[in-house]
Amino acid sequence: MQASESTNAVLPSLRMPRHRMVGTAMGMALVNGAGLHAAWAQAAYGTAPLELPPVSVEGAQSGQNGYQTDMPALGKLTQPLVSTPESVIEVPRKLLDDEGVTTMRDALRNVPGVSLAAGEGAQQGDNLSIRGFNAQNDFYLDGVRDFGSYYRDPFNLQGIEVLEGPASVLFGRGSSGGAVNQVSKQPQIAPVTQGSLSFGTDGTKRFTADVNRAIDGVPGAAIRLNVMGDLNGTAGRDDAENRRFGFAPEIAFGLGTPTRVTLDYYHLQSDDTPDYGIPWLNGSPAPVSHNNFYGYPNNDYFRTNVDIGTAKIEHDFNDNITVSDQLRYGSYQRALRVTEPLILGQGPGQDVVTPGTPLSSIVVSRHTIALQSTETILDNQTNANVNVDTGPFHHAMVFGVELAHQTSDPTRPTYPYTLTSLTAPTDIAFNLTPISETFSRVHVDNIGAYAVDTIALNPYWDVMGGIRFDQFDSQFDETGSTVAHLKRDDGLPSYNAALVFKPVKTASIYARYGTSFDPSAESLSLSAATAAVAPEKTTTYEVGGKWDVLNKRLSLTGSVYQIQQANVRETDPNNPTQDILAGNYRIRGVQFGATGHLTDRWELFGGYSYNDAIVVASPNPAELGHAPPNAPKHTVTMFTSYRLPWHNVELGAGVNYVSARTASSIPVTGTTVIERAPGYVTLSLMAKVKLTETVSLQANIANATDTYYYDELHPGHIILGPSRSALFTINVKL
Template identity: 40%
Template sequence: MERQPSLDRLPSSIQDTPQGISVVPQELIEQKNITTLREAVRNVPGISINAGEGGAQGDTLTIRGFSARGDLFVDGARDPGQYNRDTFNIDSIEVLKGPSSLLFGRGSTGGVINMVTKAPILERFNSAEISLGNGPFYRGTADVNLPVGPTSAIRLNVMGQDSDTVGRDLVEQRRWGVAPSIGIGLGTDTQFTLSYLHQEEDNRPDYGLPYVFGRPAPVSLDTFYGLSDDKEDVTVDLLTAKLDHVATDWLKVSNNLRAGYYTRDATTTAPRVNAPIGTPLSAIRVNRSRPSLDSETLTVNNQTTATANFTTGPLGHTLVAGVELGYDDTDTKRFGFTGLPTASLFDPDPNAGVGTPRGLTTNTSADATTVGVYAFDQIKLTEEWSIIGGVRWDRFDAESEEKVAGLSLDRTDNMWSTRAAVVYEPTDQQTYYASYGTSFNPSAEFVSLSAAQVGLSPEKNRTFEAGAKFSLFDDRIGLGGSLFRIEKTNARTVDPTNAAVTILDGEQRVDGFEFEANGRITDRWSVLVGYTYLDGEITEANDATEGKTLQNTPKHSGFGWTTYEVAEGLEVGAGAYYVGTRFANNTNTAKVPDYWRLDAMVSYTINDVRFALNGYNLADEDIYEGVYQGHVIPGAGRTFLLSASARF
């Protein structure tokens, strides 16, 4: 299907781009009443959900076996905040598989996720939606778009939600957001868009269940080991200015300026069990680890991209070149608790230890500057064959000061990233490709430095991928598949002579296969199907992890979702999601069982008013979805959402 990526850095259609790209469109977000990024990416092959750790929450994901915690972007600009990304202002979600350091800089070992926001358009409309569900669940959204001239428009999206998680006692999510934007010069050669997002959260976070004898605790999934005064207060402010200019019929230029400010005040309780195998369950006590932090993060990012189309003799060129400048500043205070009582495995008291004072343990200020310059050229050799080659240079300079310990650290890394591909297109409906790319993970990737890693160069990664994409049934169905290998060639591992020291002497590898199909079989029948096979292994390490499976890397995972319009305005849908067995740690001593989740939907639309009933986890299966080495977070039980939306 000839869908165009939103990013200027990707000038070809998804069909013609030599890497796996999955898109969660607005239609699917509406059909499934998807409210969060985590729920949206269930519909993307190769993504696993991680649990929060060390006081961190928000969206922590794994792509093709490697952490993507720092690989989240909004309209092409890095979004480093730890928060729950809501879909109220999201038009679509693009997942680019494989290393993308050439386009995005540091990170992207397994890929990146780019959220495309709703932008002003030259069409007047108003829409609103309310949703009610068990849990309980209450949510309201509105979307207003108003043209204010022949080439200008303003748009406003708002959201409010108050909800509990079905089957998880005391877990609460409360958030609201507002997102105004204005577009000038729409439909002309020079377009300017200014947008703003403000979102606030007031949650009681969920750190789930501990592991007992290497498996999730054998207790009811509604067991809550947190404390009633646990909290997660988050604010997010993103201001984005984007200028697009078509200079000539062969050259266009864009500039994207983003400023973001995030605050986070969180106190969470993580359950831990260290009982030896054979201990009677009735005798097991659960330790409560209680990380607490108060942080502020400022990020400023500017990206300039130029795309030129020209010929040199018989060769056609699409040349993309860009410059990225970035600055990140974080201030984080961490606190500790003493005297917290242990909890019963089967009947924990959420009020035990409530009100215990916290004490400051660390107070860290850190900042980092980024300079990136890149260029790549897609050269059309013949009508069927083309090659792509590109290179990027990054300078990443980080400094950190820990005020309690009186420790100052700094590190500068200069890294090159490369990409090469061969593309064969025998017809407009067929694309075959083979590609190679590199990426890197610096020690200060998340704008923090430690004494153990400050002396380490970046981890280096490389990916080999071969795949095919097809557009079938008069371009109604997109079909794609790929084989890939991702190698981390100098993974961080312990020094064999000193276990307190980290060195770059390990290797990790993921071999995989991916398949995806989406589109409409008929005007009434739509389908979305995906499957991923991952074989992830720590091939070299100086500890007990050598030869083990990478954590949170299920060998098999997949999904299917289909809808059918049975009569005018009446639509039904059903789907299934499967995630295979995963290990929670790289030593493979904690194992998380596989699960199936069954969903369904029925909707009726009359006179631009849509009524829908969505059901999730209809079989009420025990689902363990958020994985971390110390705990696992259960998914919601059987959930129903009734919604009404109107466009006027």
């Protein structure tokens, strides 16, 4: 890197041109945008401008060091994490590997404030809440919406980035509680050859391979391929089984030069025997055997095919201006027939039987949910990162325009119920014919324009402001057993503002304000009840601090916040066929985190989140004072590892705690009882031994105490957490 030769030279460590960081894990470059005037640096820190000869630097662009990450992966966040005025949790690849993580759900257990939920009727796959708000539609892949009801596998991810708090300025619609950005592996100049082979006591058989090579004879070009195959059961649930296969080829040109082009393709397919768990009974999980299965084991299925192609071009006009364009097409195909167990077939929230009724006499209805659909997205993002000085102030600006078109075409047959015993469900073949069928078609067009500016007033104070405007237009058509033609257009701004005080280089204190909006067709669905309803709006106020200690090897974070959704969609009490904006959800919380090295051998990744979520207004008085669905007050996540001084042995342990949660804020029909599941604590263990420079053996034990716990909640059913299981892995890295 070369220091600037102008009189306004900046600290090289803060404004190093990223296109000179070749062989990076991301393989792409963005202008850093975190510079300070050298004169300020000299006055504040006693640092004179540096003049360094040009050098070639190879390493991880994100600044990742074990469990610790110092730069956000999302290019719209221009500052180091310690100076970013927002709660951003980076889950690195090393942590995923140490924990033996094979699903997105397990990866997200590392994030305080995240609570997993079960799939909805027409939306299966990964489902979660962030700070008490549903975030199933808030998944992104390298900054572009990853809208698909499927179960994600982290085989092609370098890390996972969770932004907590409303973030529509960065992403557009949604993100009431936050968003999940998946950071994919990218081609790099440095060679990579690694793979793993795993076997587990729950029937797991898994392999992964990751190969990267520079292309001979083409300077700055590299190609990378990641492959995964997985077959696994669920410990303690004999009938559930998951089968996945995926591959991701990627090629890049111009690495280490001002102009870079990256082409990548991602494919993931699955063929699962799904598990919808156990039913509710009088507002509590039914007290049944862990292995009870209420579906059709040989006939239930959930099949998905995900294909995503992306082309990205970036150009550095100079050290201060980078423009990029990213074009993506994604296709998400799914076909499913799953069985939801409902007491007496009365439907979600109606699980009432006479107290004292013998469990053996209670009947469960098998509610068949079936669907076949293809969702597509065509998205183009043009983005400019600009660093400029105006008088005494430095600006790190991001401008952009996003154009997106999404479609969905679900076909939904309706099947009759069959009955079985609550305590001893029987296995029967599926031989039902549909009662009726509906065909839907949804089109959504979104145009978004945004601008974010971080202004360095001096070495101690930054001001950040952002605005985005989205025009979100949707059209819904349905034929079959019902007929509908609906249309809704919404245009809304989103805002973000923050003030940051940096008393020293390694610490910051910030105050932040942000907004988000959720239109009726956010999940690519519209109904007569919602078509006339304006978007829900969410605001957040957050005050926090960040501090890198122990010579910047350990990052500490803390924040207090309030999130309020003041116009929640609720059923009109005067017209049950219509929704109105009449609800009010409020969440007040505190969050702490610690990530990095305690010593050279001892690493830590963990955090605690407290969320006091409550319904403060509703047209249904029975809701008042209750928590919104899937909003636990307490979540604790902790994983730590230690390298022993002999025999290349590393040991690790993790704890995950989730307090009691409700499945709905509406009482069970005819009662004042809220469906509530108790909290739980699970323990995980890890041991790793390095046999040679290229081969290591690893053992992971999940739920080491064999806790019976309720993992994912829905008003109609509960998915149980897996029993104790062990995973044994051979890792090879050449």
